[in-house]
Amino acid sequence: MSWTAERVELLTKLWADGLSASQIAGELGNVTRNAVIGKVHRLGLSGRAKSGGGATKTRKATAPAARTASPIKPTVTEAVAAAAPSPTPRQVQPTVAGANALKVEPIETIETEIAPVPVAEIFIPVSERASILTLNERTCKWPIGDPGSEDFYFCGRQSDAGTPYCAHHRSIAYQPVSDRRNRRAS
DNA sequence: CCCTGATTCGC
DNA sequence: GCGAATCAGG
Secondary structure, eight states: OOOOHHHHHHHHHHHHTTOOHHHHHHHHOSOOHHHHHHHHHHTTOOSOOOTTOOOOOOOOOOOOOOGGGOOOOSOOOOOOOOOOOOOOOSOOOSOOOSTTOOOOOOOSSOOOSSOOOOOTTOOOOHHHHHHGGGOOTTBOOOEESOTTSTTOEEOOOBOOTTOSSOHHHHHHHTOOSOOOGGGTTO
């Protein structure tokens, strides 16, 4: 597979959208994340604009050592993860909020047993939502938006292996309904 | 361990 | 130009 104009275009777009190299690779197909990164560099669009600045990138100008004599491993066990569309979890527990603007009132003394679900924390680029179809075992499957709707998508960020959600969504997903800790001696 | 991007260099 | 191997951080 070569870098056709279309593919380069898509690459550029997705990269600008903030997708990770591996995600882009999955989106393009037939390429590894390394290929994507390599291309990105060749295109000269490496450093991505970070809102807010403070992008203290890791400047590594160290000598690359002699990789010439490095022991090359014959077989790479990792095959290309085809990322089969895993079945959508039916027992979706998190509250599905509309769009992405659900504001939770700053209640100071929450008496509610049910944990307030602040769903309006992140903004996921449209292009990334599409790539969410590439959900693997370790991507956050927190649903956002109205299921079945065009707006619906999954969080898709990193989640530890085994857990269905990213750190953030995990915290709100598993909040005990009965948090009666502060009921005692209050 | 998983991930991320960065870099080098044989092809 | 391409991208695997490697590195270095999170």
